[in-house]
Amino acid sequence: MVPAARVAAAIEILDSILAGQAAEPALTGWARANRYAGSKDRAAIRDHVFDALRCRRSYAWLGGAETGRGLMVGACRDRGIDPATLFDGSRFAPAPLTPDEAGQPLDAAPRGVRLDMPDWQLPHWDDGPADPDAAMACLRHRAGVFLRVNARMGDLAQAQAVLLEDEIETAPVTGVPSALEVVTNPRRVASSRAYTEGLVELQDPASQIAVSRLDLRDGMRVLDLCAGGGGKALAMAAQADVQVVAHDIDPARMADIAPRAARAGVRIDTVAPGEIPGRFDLVLIDAPCSGSGTWRRAPQAKWALTPARLAELTAIQSRLLEQGAEHVAAGGALAYATCSVFRCENEARTDAFLASRSAAMPDPPTRLDPAVRQDGFYLAGMIV
């Protein structure tokens, strides 16, 4: 496909998303209906769509309308490309620009437009990361692809060598000894030998840092209360000889844990909701949250979040802290984590929890800033 045809495809898909469809089904549906598109075309179209979702307000401002077409016109202008070179009405290309698509310069735009954030969220950002504008600005850009090297199967150098067999070049990540950043061929990772044989897993550096800060010692019993697909459970099991029990309110989310654990050469037991066996030396609550620290990976969530949903999430988070504490053994610890940067989901929750009982937070919490670590994260360890 020529570049203008890829832009035309992105416009069509963005219109479906703006009408309410989720991004992944919209992309898959388009690919099924347009089988002539090759893998490079699909990848380029996907990048256009996700870039536009990250920068929805600024692209609409630059492009003159919050439509698929307006967003792609704005995307061209944001990248210094004259949209008329692609919007020329030739075969497969979008129709030529009209005078009402002149857009407006971004310098004159309000803060929420320039930083691509819904206005109602700005106070939450101002109450979160140290440099809120830098944090919001970084969410306008694509995230890298990162791997966690499974220490049970090899070290960084071995993983890099095995990945190179599949022409995947990687680089170490400063300050995260278990992590590699994929430099070439990220789309080959899932079929590479290093991945299928469990030497590496896909995991962002912020999550790897968070797990590395947990005080895990051989022989400990650990409950992962909100295990989801098991990213943290697998990282904990790789870090020490711990017995991990994984639980999630939605057991279907844990379906991948068994095959992932088998690949990684570790054991993780999964339990059904309400069937948590006894008490544990460590209970990890990787709580459901707004995900505000990870919106460069999941940009649709930035626009979908509402004040009501945020209030609902903070109530769930407080309940989970109470529930998690019930499963901590004498002398054990409770760890609370979110991938949000909002105080109302982080310090406000742990402060309220600590104030309600005789519990302590011996060390200050870990706060990771998306402007520094690509993703935001919060981790607090408590003795209950």
Ligand SMILES: C[S@@+](CC[C@H](N)C(=O)[O-])C[C@H]1O[C@@H](n2cnc3c(N)ncnc32)[C@H](O)[C@@H]1O
């Ligand atoms: C942030 S995700 C977990 C990610 C996972 N720990 C990982 O590292 O891949 C939060 C999870 O919490 C689960 N959840 C939501 N409410 C819950 C509850 N009341 N009890 C247990 N799990 C819950 C969700 O189903 C979701 O899978």
